[in-house]
Amino acid sequence: MASAFREDRSHFEANSPTTSVHGGRGEDGDGTTNAPGRQSDGASSTDHVQEKAAAVAPLTKKQKFKRHCRRFWWWYLIGLVIFLAIFLPILFLVIVPAIVQRILDDQTMPISGGQFIAVSPTQLNVSIITSLDSPLPANIDPMMLLLYNEKTPTFSPFVNVTLPELHVKGTTELNIKNQIVTVTNETELTSWFASVFDQPTVTLSTRGDPKIHLGALHTNGHIDKTVTVNSLNKLDGFTIKDLQLLMPARDNGTNIQGFLNLPNWGTLDLGIGNLSLNLMSGDLRIGLITVYDVYLPRGNNIRFFNGELFLDTLFQNIGTVLSSQGDALSGGNIQINATGNATVVNGQHIRFIETILNNRTVTSTTSVIKLASDLIGSFTNGSQVSIPDMLDEVFGNTTFIQEVLGHWNATKTNSTAPTKRNLLASIPRSVRGPGALSLFKLGMKMRMGKF
Structure with missing residues (x-):
């Protein structure tokens, strides 16, 4: 057995130093290490890292943003849906009506002409020429305007007229023409006509609730205006x-x-x-x-x-x-x-x-x-x-x-x-x-x- 073991070692060179698996010196410290071989491997690895670093350039802000959006788009989608679910009702129910009402409140509706003609004890032929001024193009559905005397503590319209369908863009004339209307409150009409006869000027108040279309959007508004017109002055x-x-x-x-x-x-x-x-x-x-x-x-x-x-x-x-x-x-x-x-x-x-x-x-x-x-x-x-x-x-x-x-x-x-x-x-x-x-x-x- 001893002879065989020795034979097995016979293929090693006598002068060859033993090395560790890590390429170090042998136990006896004699001989040289495989230094040239390790230097070649190190140089190749360094070159590879340098080439890889040179190939991957820094990302721009735009590229980073796109990468961020690709990674988190579904979060943004959920956030957008939640935002629209909150904002759109506020837009349609609060913001747009508030804008429309502000425009209506700013209207002066001056009366530039018209007529009141008695046709029977209970009916009048009424015409009124006025105007609306809107910065936004809009369509107004036909609506009823109530004419009343603002001096009466309780709202008591004496006649109702119908405002025809109207498209408003900028300053637009509003013409209520030859409408036969029924007197709804003779006492109030008498009081108003008394002022028409006695005073150099008289106030005429109107109230109505128009339905307004802004393109595909529509909203309801409220008109309550009092204008001053010249009268008979006795x-x-x-x-x-x-x-x-x-x-x-x-x-x-x-x-x-x-x-x-x-x-x-x-x-x-x-x-x-x-x-x-x-x-x-x-x-x-x-x-x-x-x-x-x-x-x-x-x-x-x-x-x-x-x-x-x-x-x-x-x-x-x-x-x-x-x-x-x-x-x-x-x-x-x-x-x-x-x-x-x-x-x-x-x-x-x-x-x-x-x-x-x-x-x-x-x-x-x-x-x-x-x-x-x-x-x-x-x-x-x-x-x-x-x-x-x-x-x-x-x-x-x-x-x-x-x-x-x-x-x-x-x-x-x-x-x-x-x-x-x-x-x-x-x-x-x-x-x-x-x-x-x-x-x-x-x-x-x-x-x-x-x-």
Whole structure:
């Protein structure tokens, strides 16, 4: 066995040093290590690392972001879904309606024209011209606008109008045209029309709930606007322009006709049908006239009238008439007041207008010279009567009006109601004389149809 073991070792060189598996020296330390071989392996590994480092360049921010998104995209998707689930309801239910409502709140809706025409005791023909201004293009569905009086504590619309479908882009005209509407609250309408008559300007309030489309989006809004418009200002400028006596009177009692001016200082045109007016001298009713088919656009409106002048009442109360005309006569004028008597459309009384006009008074001041000229023209129309002869026959050598103007300021007395036995007793002493008697004679001749 020992011999065999020795034989097995025979293939080793005697001078060859033993080495460890790690390439170190042998146990006896003799000989050299396999240093050249290890140096070659180390150099190859270093070159490989250097080449690998040179091949992998640093990533840019964009590349890092893309790599990050590829790795975590599903997290972002979940986050986006959660964000949209929270944001979209807020957008549609809060943000968009708030933007739309802010635009509606900023609207001024000025009224530039329109009309209110009475067509029956319970109906009006209404037109309104206004405008909307929107920075966003939008479509508005047809909606109902409620007209009301803001001065009433409780919201009480007196009429409703329908706003047609409208496309708004920038400043857009809104035209509500010729809508026949029913009066929903006559008391409120009467109150508003009273302000229209009495004031130089009046407020008109509107309220509505439009449905607005912004492309595919739609939302609801609320309009509540009060605008100021010009109004009648008590018909300031009302004047009887021309006056003609009809002698003899017509079969229906008509003995007076002419033209008067009914000015409309307002923004809205008004139509009130046939308007009957009481003619007053002070508190004495001396006549009744009718203006037909009254339609008042903006500006002065000259309208024909006819009716009856109560000559009996006028001459039987001449003293009362002269007393009431004191201030006007001192300025060379005659003052005639008018109050409402009736307002009729198609044979039906318009109560809300009568309630207003029957309790209002308008005044016409006419020059004495103009009135005398009109009356003289009435007497001589179609006849051969000489004006100088008629004046001499009626007034003699003294003009009645001059006598009145010359003595009125000296003494003013209150007249009493006249009696049939003594008509001249009603004339103040300061104006009694040939002129008063002549005026009495004129009245008698007019009654007998001489002129």
